[in-house]
Each structure stands twice: as structure tokens, then as C-alpha cells.
Amino acid sequence: MRWELTRFSPGGLNAPRRARILAFGLALAGALLEIAAAAVGVLAPAGAVFSLPFGVELFSWTVRLNPLSCYFNLALGILAAAVSIYSFGYLRDMEGRRNLGVLGFFYNVLLLSLTLVFTAANVFFFLVAWEVMALSAYFLVSFEHEKEATRRAGTVFLIMSHAGTGLLLVGFLILAQAAGTLDFAAFHHLASKLPPSQQGLVFILFFLGFGVKAGVIPLHVWLPAAHPVAPSNISSLMSGIVIKTGIYGMALVFFDFFDAPPVWAGMVVLCAGVVSALLGVLYALMEHDLKRLLAYHSIENIGIILIGFGAALVFRGMGHPELAALALIAALYHTLNHAIFKGLLFLGAGSVLHSTRTRNMEEMGGLIRRMPVTALCFLVGAVAISGLPPLNGFVSEWLTYQALLAGFGSTAELTRVAFPIAGALLALTAALAAACFVKAFGISFLALPRSEHAAQAQEAPVSMRIGMGILAAGCLALGLGATWFLPVFDTITAQTIGVKMGASLTAANGLVLTSGTFRGGAVSTVGMAAMLVLLSAIPGMFWLAWGRRSRRASGPTWDCGLPGLTADNEYTATGFSKPIRMIFSALYRPRREIQADYEVSLYYPTAIRFESEIEPAFEKHFYDPLQAWLFRFAGRMRSVQAGSIHAYLAYIFVALIALLLFGVRG
Amino acid sequence: MTGAILKTLAQLVLLLMLAPLVSGFIKMLKARLQMRRGPGILQPYRDIHKLLRKGMVVPDSASWLFSATPYVVFLATLLAGLMVPMAAADTPVGLFGGVLAVVYLLGLSRFFLALGGLDTGSSFGGLGSSREMTVSALAAPTLMLAVFTVAIGAGSTTLAQIAKVAINQQWRFLEPSQILAFAALFLVLIAETGRIPVDNPATHLELTMIHEAMILEYSGPYLALIEWGASVKQLLLMTLLINVFWPFGLAAGWSLAGLAAGLAWLLVKLAVVSCGVVLVETANAKMRLFRVPELMAVAFVLGALALVSTFLF
Numbered sequence: 001m002r003w004e005l006t007r008f009s010p011g012g013l014n015a016p017r018r019a020r021i022l023a024f025g026l027a028l029a030g031a032l033l034e035i036a037a038a039a040v041g042v043l044a045p046a047g048a049v050f051s052l053p054f055g056v057e058l059f060s061w062t063v064r065l066n067p068l069s070c071y072f073n074l075a076l077g078i079l080a081a082a083v084s085i086y087s088f089g090y091l092r093d094m095e096g097r098r099n100l101g102v103l104g105f106f107y108n109v110l111l112l113s114l115t116l117v118f119t120a121a122n123v124f125f126f127l128v129a130w131e132v133m134a135l136s137a138y139f140l141v142s143f144e145h146e147k148e149a150t151r152r153a154g155t156v157f158l159i160m161s162h163a164g165t166g167l168l169l170v171g172f173l174i175l176a177q178a179a180g181t182l183d184f185a186a187f188h189h190l191a192s193k194l195p196p197s198q199q200g201l202v203f204i205l206f207f208l209g210f211g212v213k214a215g216v217i218p219l220h221v222w223l224p225a226a227h228p229v230a231p232s233n234i235s236s237l238m239s240g241i242v243i244k245t246g247i248y249g250m251a252l253v254f255f256d257f258f259d260a261p262p263v264w265a266g267m268v269v270l271c272a273g274v275v276s277a278l279l280g281v282l283y284a285l286m287e288h289d290l291k292r293l294l295a296y297h298s299i300e301n302i303g304i305i306l307i308g309f310g311a312a313l314v315f316r317g318m319g320h321p322e323l324a325a326l327a328l329i330a331a332l333y334h335t336l337n338h339a340i341f342k343g344l345l346f347l348g349a350g351s352v353l354h355s356t357r358t359r360n361m362e363e364m365g366g367l368i369r370r371m372p373v374t375a376l377c378f379l380v381g382a383v384a385i386s387g388l389p390p391l392n393g394f395v396s397e398w399l400t401y402q403a404l405l406a407g408f409g410s411t412a413e414l415t416r417v418a419f420p421i422a423g424a425l426l427a428l429t430a431a432l433a434a435a436c437f438v439k440a441f442g443i444s445f446l447a448l449p450r451s452e453h454a455a456q457a458q459e460a461p462v463s464m465r466i467g468m469g470i471l472a473a474g475c476l477a478l479g480l481g482a483t484w485f486l487p488v489f490d491t492i493t494a495q496t497i498g499v500k501m502g503a504s505l506t507a508a509n510g511l512v513l514t515s516g517t518f519r520g521g522a523v524s525t526v527g528m529a530a531m532l533v534l535l536s537a538i539p540g541m542f543w544l545a546w547g548r549r550s551r552r553a554s555g556p557t558w559d560c561g562l563p564g565l566t567a568d569n570e571y572t573a574t575g576f577s578k579p580i581r582m583i584f585s586a587l588y589r590p591r592r593e594i595q596a597d598y599e600v601s602l603y604y605p606t607a608i609r610f611e612s613e614i615e616p617a618f619e620k621h622f623y624d625p626l627q628a629w630l631f632r633f634a635g636r637m638r639s640v641q642a643g644s645i646h647a648y649l650a651y652i653f654v655a656l657i658a659l660l661l662f663g664v665r666g
Numbered sequence: 667m668t669g670a671i672l673k674t675l676a677q678l679v680l681l682l683m684l685a686p687l688v689s690g691f692i693k694m695l696k697a698r699l700q701m702r703r704g705p706g707i708l709q710p711y712r713d714i715h716k717l718l719r720k721g722m723v724v725p726d727s728a729s730w731l732f733s734a735t736p737y738v739v740f741l742a743t744l745l746a747g748l749m750v751p752m753a754a755a756d757t758p759v760g761l762f763g764g765v766l767a768v769v770y771l772l773g774l775s776r777f778f779l780a781l782g783g784l785d786t787g788s789s790f791g792g793l794g795s796s797r798e799m800t801v802s803a804l805a806a807p808t809l810m811l812a813v814f815t816v817a818i819g820a821g822s823t824t825l826a827q828i829a830k831v832a833i834n835q836q837w838r839f840l841e842p843s844q845i846l847a848f849a850a851l852f853l854v855l856i857a858e859t860g861r862i863p864v865d866n867p868a869t870h871l872e873l874t875m876i877h878e879a880m881i882l883e884y885s886g887p888y889l890a891l892i893e894w895g896a897s898v899k900q901l902l903l904m905t906l907l908i909n910v911f912w913p914f915g916l917a918a919g920w921s922l923a924g925l926a927a928g929l930a931w932l933l934v935k936l937a938v939v940s941c942g943v944v945l946v947e948t949a950n951a952k953m954r955l956f957r958v959p960e961l962m963a964v965a966f967v968l969g970a971l972a973l974v975s976t977f978l979f
Contacts (some may be wrong), residue, residue: 293871339738368729377733388774389767401766401810401823408818419812420973424966425811426767428803434777435799442784442795448727512761519821526746528760528771535741542718547887551721557728557788557883565727571784571792579800583959641857 023104086467232350270310
């Protein structure tokens with residue numbers, strides 16, 4: 001798959017450089033316009049519909065702007081702006097070695113198709129945008145296609161993506177049949193009017209179809225393969241926003257097409273969320289490939305979003321619209337937050353990759369001295385994704401906890417025990433995520449460099465630092481400014497659930513965030529940050545009293561008397577997660593192999609080879625058998641496709657007769 | 667406004683002054699129980715005072731993060747302490763966060779402490795960080811389950827509200843569900859404060875250490891801040907436990923007499939819990955690291971039983 005751009009260069013710019021600046025400059029301009037448009041649209045409750053002039057009946061090119069779609073476009077715009085700026089510097093090294101025109105082309109196509117997915121107003125247009133998105137993402141993922149792993153990841157992505165689209169198509173057809181049109185406006189609350197069995201079918205089809213894109217376990221296997229192999233600016237976009245199209249789709253179906261889905265559906269989503277969150281982080285802990293680690297965390301965060309969604313669906317089914325609104329706000333806020341901090345972390349990982357040429361954490365170390373800005377930005381992202389105050393991840397996790405807490409009082413049935421259990425498992429997930437990011441940051445950026453590349457590392461170019469800085473500032477702003485941002489959700493909850501929570505979510509002149517009308521709790525990230533600043537007067541006083549006179553010396557780290565501490569003495573990423581691997585060995589089924597060469601005695605080895613791996617449970621027990629079955633099935637089908645034109649004509653004839661009979665009977 | 671500032675300052679002084687006393691009391695009691703003379707009850711104050719005046723050595727391989735960590739640990743723990751009701755049910759900065767904020771602020775301090783351990787480049791630091799993060803992750807679901815149990819009972823995660831509801835049901839702690847929840851939280855307390863059988867606070871330079879391994883390279887004022895922060899964390903977790911489950915004596919308002927009584931009761935209750943900690947520490951040997959998950963599983967089951975028995979029967 002190669003396209004060559006014509007290589008003429010008017011004005012002294014050579015083609016690759018022009019391609020880079022043109023493609024990403026225009027993308028940046030588009031992203032900024034998108035932010036502006038989305039910011040206006042998200043606050044306008046009425047919404048707007050535009051049709052392109054060249055549509056035909058049933059297949060019109062219509063977009064609609066409503067608060068929900070504008071909200072997702074806002075996330076897209078912010079991330080795309082930062083990623084576009086970052087790309088200027090990130091791709092400069094590739095000039096001449098790779099065709100940046102192709103990358104720029106598909107990058108822009110991807111951004112456009114994402115915008116259209118979020119705004120398409122009918123089934124036809126939505127599916128076209130959805131497919132263009134999948135294809136452009138495929139080309140971007142397989143950009144470095146000379147590597148076997150990349151091609152394989154791209155293929156798996158493409159196959160699973162299309163399987164998902166197939167499910168969506170069936171779901172849409174059921175709805176379209178009931179509505180008699182392909183227009184989304186006609187689908188409003190339509191699914192709840194279907195007979196219960198069809199409701200269940202529609203729900204399952206959409207949940208699985210969008211679940212593939214979102215990376216819900218067990219439909220996630222493509223994600224940790226595809227996201228890391230793409231160029232890092234693309235990984236950032238993929239994990240930040242492309243998987244969120246699955247979330248957008250679910251929001252559209254669950255809260256627009258359905259009025260109040262059955263309660264069991266909500267429970268299914270809640271359970272899927274808990275499983276994805278927990279397994280996602282557990283698999284992330286075992287990774288020492290920095291980008292794969294981040295990809296597994298995307299699965300975890302999708303899980304957290306689904307916990308909010310599931311709770312919202314259950315509350316809706318039980319007739320508690322305000323509780324549902326709270327849970328939905330938690331889920332949607334986490335969607336935006338994850339786009340920002342995961343985008344940031346992938347950009348940070350990209351800087352490291354750009355500078356050290358490796359994704360393996362065991363070969364990094366000491367980067368905080370050589371790449372101080374990248375390190376600081378990555379640290380901000382790590383604190384945010386671990387859900388620690390006062391950054392944005394904390395706010396959305398806090399809202400999720402509040403929704404789950406309030407949910408316990410929403411019913412007297414036994415199912416309510418699910419909410420505190422989900423809360424406890426969310427706490428476990430968050431704590432494991434913190435452990436994972438201590439590992440990711442500590443091993444990659446702190447202490448001594450573990451390899452020559454790491455020792456030679458250099459700070460990223462200015463444009464990359466700006467791109468990361470924007471997102472880091474976003475983490476801070478969405479954390480500290482949560483109470484000012486949350487009223488945005490008024491229009492969205494009014495559109496989807498029909499209630500407004502904004503005013504009741506804040507107290508004390510917008511300084512304090514509360515859990516809505518339930519007054520279940522209060523928290524203020526701004527207050528916390530201010531208190532932390534004020535409290536630093538206490539250590540300040542100690543310093544004034546004693547510290548000024550005390551001596552601060554620098555010395556070697558204590559090395560147990562060995563001659564000099566080297567990077568070999570450092571804890572490794574594999575070692576760091578060893579306790580977790582042992583404790584959860586029932587899940588991981590780890591296998592390890594140690595081979596020691598020795599001459600005199602076993603206790604004086606000359607060389608030791610250590611190999612450790614965990615069992616990829618879903619691939620081994622589900623996807624491999626499925627693939628084997630598919631191949632066997634395809635082998636049997638081969639006799640049908642014999643290559644004889646006569647046979648094919650006969651098939652067509654039989655099919656025609658069958659359809660005619662079906663038509664007559666119907 | 668001045669009232670709020672006064673309350674904040676009062677609680678700050680109480681936290682900072684009381685925390686070393688509790689540590690000293692536990693150490694003294696433990697020594698007596700083990701037929702040793704042990705250091706005096708005021709020893710932790712002397713340690714902190716001495717450390718604050720001493721010089722310090724910072725490892726060559728460490729970055730600015732190593733130096734920032736003691737401040738983050740100290741400040742985040744102190745802020746969490748301000749959110750916990752001590753002598754009065756009301757808390758000075760209760761509006762800035764409830765029990766969830768307390769848990770997550772402690773998480774923030776732990777996050778940086780673990781990074782500080784890794785920043786030194788020694789195996790000990792990484793070993794301590796890895797174990798600390800593992801143990802705290804295992805304790806997290808139980809902690810949250812217990813938090814949910816009390817928060818659901820009170821209809822709020824605001825600690826002042828939880829304490830006020832508790833005051834109105836003084837004798838509730840005798841109910842089986844409350845006893846179960848208390849036991850679960852007590853086990854979490856043992857794990858979170860690094861006490862036997864999870865970690866041994868008296869070890870230096872043993873391969874079994876967790877907390878001590880992480881802070882091995884800290885010295886002087888930095889070590890003082892970290893140790894002081896650790897004792898404040900211990901105090902606030904104990905206070906949380908006793909004031910939620912045994913609310914006797916908590917002042918409902920801000921009258922001087924009520925506060926004095928509340929303070930006296932607080933000291934009595936802290937002494938009782940400290941005795942419990944000492945008994946557990948003396949009667950048990952330290953567990954192997956890979957037995958800790960079993961202990962935490964027991965705690966989780968206790969927490970789940972507490973939840974179920976509170977709300978199903």
C-alpha cells in the first residue's frame with residue numbers, strides 16, 4: 001500500500017516538509033474551529049440540522065448538532081488541536097524516510113470522519129462515516145507496515161471492526177423497519193416501544209457492536225495490539241477519541257433510541273464495566289511495553305465509563321431520572337477526562353519513543369533529567385489517570401462513587417448490593433491503576449538510565465512540548481475548574497434524560513461540587529489545592545526555623561557495600577509487578593523459564609537467561625478456537641464455491657425463487 | 667471566616683501534636699508488654715525535633731521528585747487530617763471533601779512516596795514501593811466497602827454528617843453488622859499503617875520491610891516530614907475508625923466545654939485502639955508477603971458481610 005506524492009517544490013519547500021506543515025496546519029485550524037463550534041453547540045439546547053444538497057431519498061447527507069454530539073466534538077477538537085501541534089515536531093524525523101503526505105491525508109480523513117460520526121443524523125450517513133473512520137484508522141495503524149506485528153495488528157483491527165459494524169447494521173435495520181425511515185430523529189425513544197424480546201435483541205446488538213469499538217472485554221483483543229504499533233500521535237488519537245465513538249454510539253442508543261431500557265440491560269453494562277475496568281488494569285500491570293500498558297489502561301477507563309452508563313441505565317429503568325443524570329454526567333465527564341489524560345500519556349510515550357527509540361520500559365530510566373518537560377507532563381497525566389486529587393480523573397471517579405452510593409437507596413431489591421460491590425471493585429481498580437503508574441513513571445523516568453539510548457536521550461522539540469503542555473493544562477483545568485465546567489451537562493441531560501442537574505451539583509458560589517439533589521457528599525478540588533498551598537506554610541516555618549542552617553549534601557545511594565551502584569541494581573518493571581503477578585496467578589497463569597550456565601558450581605553462574613510470560617486467556621480460550629472453527633467452516637464452504645459459472649447461475653436462480661416465495665407469503 | 671480559620675488552626679495543632687504522642691504511646695506500651703524498658707513516650711517528638719535540625723544527604727541519582735515527595739506526603743496527609751472529625755463532629759474543611767477525599771488524598775501521598783522510593787535507584791526503594799502499592803491495592807476494596815457501609819447508613823460521604831448520624835445512635839456499635847465493619851476497618855488500619863503482621867515498623871534493613879525500604883534514603887528534615895506525615899496518617903485513620911463507630915463524647919457544636927469533653931474522650935478512645943494495635947503486634951509474627959492477600963481477603967469478606975447484614979436484615 002503506497003502512494004507517492006509528486007515531488008515538485010515551488011517556493012523552496014520540499015514536498016515532505018510541505019506535506020507535513022500543510023496537513024497538520026490545516027488539521028490544527030480545523031480542530032480550533034471545531035472547538036469553537038462545539039462550545040457554542042453544547043450550550044444551545046435546540047440543536048441544528050444541516051443537509052448537504054446532493055442527497056437522495058433515504059440516503060441524505062444530513063448532520064445534526066445537538067448537545068451530546070457537540071460534547072464529543074469538543075473532546076475531539078481539544079485533543080486534535082494538541083495532537084496536530086505535537087505532530088509537527090514528532091514527524092520531522094520521518095521526512096524523507098516515510099511518506100508523510102499519506103499520513104497527513106489519512107489523519108485528516110480520520111478527523112473528518114470522527115466529526116461526522118458524532119454528528120450524522122441518519123443510519124446511512126452514520127454507517128458511511130463509521131466505515132471511513134475504521135478504514136482511515138486502519139491505514140494509520142498500519143503506517144509502519146514493514147513490521148510483521150503492525151500488519152497483523154491492522155488486520156485484526158479491521159476484521160473485528162467490521163464484525164462490529166455488521167452487528168450495528170442489523171440493529172439499525174430492526175429500528176429502521178419499525179420507524180419506516182433511516183432518520184435518527186424518528187428513532188427517538190422508539191426502541192422502548194418494540195416488543196420486549198426485540199428490545200433485548202436490539203440492546204445486545206448495539207452493545208456488542210459499539211463494544212468492539214470501545215474495547216470492552218472480551219471484545220478488546222484488537223486494542224492492545226493496534227494502538228501501540230501506530231505512530232504515537234495516532235495512538236493518542238485512537239485511545240483518546242476513536243474508541244469513544246463506541247461510547248458515543250452507546251449514549252445515542254441507550255439514552256436517545258431507548259426511553260428506559262430494561263433494568264437487566266443496565267446491570268449487564270454495569271457488570272461489563274466492572275470486568276473491563278478490573279481486567280484492563282490487571283493486564284496493564286503486566287506490560288513493560290509503555291504503549292501497550294497505556295492501551296490496556298484505555299480498556300480500564302472504558303470500563304469506568306461503562307460503570308457510570310450502567311448505573312444510569314438501571315436508575316432510568318427504575319424511574320429515578322435525577323440519579324440517572326448524575327451517573328450519566330459521571331460517565332461523560334470521565335469520557336472527556338480520559339480523552340485528555342490518555343492523549344497526554346500517549347504523547348508523552350511518543351516523546352520517549354522519539355528520543356530513545358524504544359517502547360520497552362526496561363531500557364529507559366533517568367529520563368526526568370534529560371527530558372524534564374516530557375517527564376512533568378507525563379507525571380501530570382499519571383496522577384490524573386490514577387484518579388488522584390486535585391486533577392480531573394479524581395472528579396469523575398468521585399462522581400461515579402456518588403452515583404453508586406446514591407444507587408443503593410434507589411431500590412429495595414437484592415440487586416442494590418451490586419452498587420457497593422461495584423464501588424469496592426472500582427476502588428481496587430483505581431488503586432491498581434495507581435500502582436501501575438508508579439511503575440510506568442518510576443521505571444521509565446526516574447533513577448539511572450538502563451540503556452545507552454536512555455542515557456543519550458534528548459528533550460522533545462518545542463512543538464511536541466506545546467502539544468503535551470496543552471493537554472497537561474487541560475487535566476489541571478478540568479480538575480480545578482470542574483464546578484464551572486459541569487453546568488455544561490445541563491443541556492445534555494436535558495436532551496437525553498429530561499432533567500437538569502447543573503445548579504444542584506454545585507454549592508458555595510460554585511466552589512464546591514456536590515452529588516446533586518441528594519446532598520450525599522461534597523468535594524472541592526479548588527479548595528483542596530488552595531489548602532495545600534496554605535498548608536505549605538508549615539514546612540516553610542520549619543525551614544525558616546531550622547532548615548536554613550542545615551547542610552544538604554549529595555552522596556551516592558547506599559549500595560550494600562557493593563562497588564558502585566549501577567542500573568543493574570535498580571528494580572525492573574517486571575520485578576515491580578511481581579507481587580501482583582503472584583497474587584493474581586490464577587488469572588495470569590504465568591510461565592517462567594530460568595536457564596543458568598555455570599562452570600564450577602550452581603551458585604556461581606556465568607550467565608542467566610530469564611523468561612517470563614503470562615497466558616493471554618481470551619486469545620487462547622476464545623479467539624483461537626473461534627478462528628480454528630471459522631477456518632474449518634470456510635474449508636467446508638469451499639465445495640459450494642467451485643468456480644463454475646453454471647453453479648453460480650443456479651444459486652442466483654434458487655435465491656430469486658426463494659425470495660419471491662418469501663415476498664408472496666409476506 | 668475567623669471562626670473557620672481558628673477551627674482549622676486548632677485542628678492542625680491537634681493533629682501535629684497528638685500524632686507523635688500516639689506513636690510514642692504505642693511504642694512504649696509495646697515495649698512494656700514485651701518486658702522491655704523501651705523509649706519514653708515523648709521519644710517521637712525528640713526524633714522529629716532532632717531530624718528537623720540535622721543536615722541531610724540526597725542520593726546522586728535522585729531528581730527533583732525525591733525532594734518534592736516529603737512535602738507532598740506531609741501536606742496531603744495533613745489536609746486529609748483536617749477533613750476528619752476529631753473532638754467535634756464538625757470538621758473545619760468538611761466542605762472541601764469527605765471520606766472519599768480522605769482516602770484519595772492518602773492515595774496521593776502514597777503515590778509520591780512510592781515514586782520517591784524508586785527515584786533513588788537502589789533495589790530497596792523499588793522493593794518497598796512495589797510492596798506498598800500492592801498491599802494498599804489489596805486493602806482498597808475493603809476500605810471502600812466499609813466507607814460505603816457507613817456512608818449509606820448516614821446517607822452521606824461527608825464525615826461531619828456521618829459522625830452526627832452516629833451520635834444519634836450511640837449504642838449501634840453493638841450490632842453485629844457494626845462489629846463486622848469495625849473488624850474489617852481495623853484490619854485495613856493495620857495494613858495501611860504498616861503494622862505487624864503486614865509490615866514491621868521496627869525493622870531497618872531487613873528484606874521483609876515495606877515502608878522503611880521506601881524511605882531508606884531519606885534523612886534530616888525530609889525524613890522528619892515523612893515520619894511526621896506517617897504518624898498523622900496513623901492518627902487520622904484511628905480517629906476515623908473510632909469516631910465513626912464509637913461516637914461517644916463527640917461535641918455536636920463548638921462550645922468550649924463540649925470540645926474539652928470531646929478531646930478527653932478522643933484521648934481515651936485512641937488509647938483503647940492503640941492497646942488493640944499493640945496486642946495484635948505483640949501476639950502475632952510478621953506474615954510472609956504472600957500471606958497478606960489472605961488477610962486482606964478475610965477483611966473483604968468481613969466488610970461484605972457487614973454490608974449485607976446491615977441492609978438485608
